Amino acid sequence: MAISPRSAPTLFLLLTITLLSQSRPSLFAGADNADADLLTELQSIRSRSSSGVVHLNDNLLRRIITTKPRSFSLILFFDAIQLHDKSELHLKSLKSEFFLLSKSFGINNQDSQSALSKLFFCDIEFGESQSSFAQFGVNALPHIRLLPPDASSLKSDSISMDAGDFSRLAESMAEFIESRTKLTMGEIHRPPILSKTQLGFLIVVFLISLPFMFKKLLAGETLLHDKRLWLSGSVFVYFFSVSGTMHNIIRKMPMFISDRNDPSKMIFFYQGSGMQLGAEGFAIGFLYTIVGLLLAFVTHVLVRVKNSMAQRTIMIVAMIISVWAVRKVVYLDNWKTGYAVHAYLPSTW
Structure with missing residues (x-):
C-alpha cells in the first residue's frame, strides 16, 4: 500500500511525539539518579565526620548546584583558617557551635532518615575554595548561608543569616534554620562542664577536707566569719x-x-x-x-x-x-x- 504525499507530515509528527514520550521518562530517571547519587555521597561523607559536618570544596559544590532537581538543603559555615587568631571575629567559637548544632541534629533525628536527608551541615574554607566564596559574594566573616533545594544561583538564591543573630550562638542558628526550612532542630546537646572523672575527684577531695573544715567552722576561724x-x-x-x-x-x-x-x-x-x-x-x-x-x-x-x-x-x-x-x-x-x-x-x- 503506497503512502500519499499528504499523509507524510502527519506520520512524521506522530513519530516525533512517540519518540519524545518514550525519551521523557529516561530523562527524569537520569535526573533522579543524579540526585540520589549525590545524596548517597553526602550521607557517606557525613557518616565519616564525628560532628556530621560535610567539608565542601569548589568541585563538590559545583556538582551540587548543577544537580537539578535537588531534594535537600545545605546550611554552610564559611571559614578562614588564617583569621582564627583574630579573637574579635570569634570564628573558632562560632564554628564549634555550628558543629555542635550539626551533631545535635543528627542525635535528635537518628531514627528519622527522611529528616536527615533533607538538610546537610557543611563548612567551606576560604583557602581551599576562593572561587566559591566569590560566587556566594561573601567578603566578610563570620558568615552562614542556607542553600535551598531549588536554588540555581549561589548568590541571589541563597539566604544569609543576619550577623546580629550570632550573639545567641547555636540557639540562634537553630532558629534561623527552623524558620527557613520548617525542620525541627530539637535539643542542643552541650557537653557537661566537668567530666565524670573530674567530678569524682572533686567529691573525693571534698570528703577528705570535710573534717578539717568542720573543725575550723566550730572554732570560728573561717572566711565565712x-x-x-x-x-x-x-x-x-x-x-x-x-x-x-x-x-x-x-x-x-x-x-x-x-x-x-x-x-x-x-x-x-x-x-x-x-x-x-x-x-x-x-x-x-x-x-x-x-x-x-x-x-x-x-x-x-x-x-x-x-x-x-x-x-x-x-x-x-x-x-x-x-x-x-x-x-x-x-x-x-x-x-x-x-x-x-x-x-x-x-x-x-
Missing part, C-alpha cells in the same frame, strides 16, 4: 546582677567587636536591641554600682557624722554624682533601643 568578705561579696553580687554578666557568660559575648567598615576600629557599644557587648554591661554595672555604694554610704556612714555642714556637703556631692550616673544610663538606653524615658503624672490628681 569575716565581715569584709560578706561586704565585698554583696558588692560583687550587686555588680554581677546589674551588669548582665550572666548573659555575657551564657551567650559568650565578646567585650568588643571590630568595625566592618574599618577593621582597625573597635566597637564597644552596639546600637540595636538585638545584641549587647560585654563592655556595655560593665559600663552600666559600674554606673549602677556607684549609685548603690553612695546610697549605702549615705544611709549607714554619713548619718553618724556629727558635723552638719560636712553632712550637707557630702550629701549634695552624692546626689550630683547619682543624678549624673542615672542620666548616663538613660541616655545609653535611649541611644541603643530608641525608647525614651519621661516623667508620668496621673491626670486624676
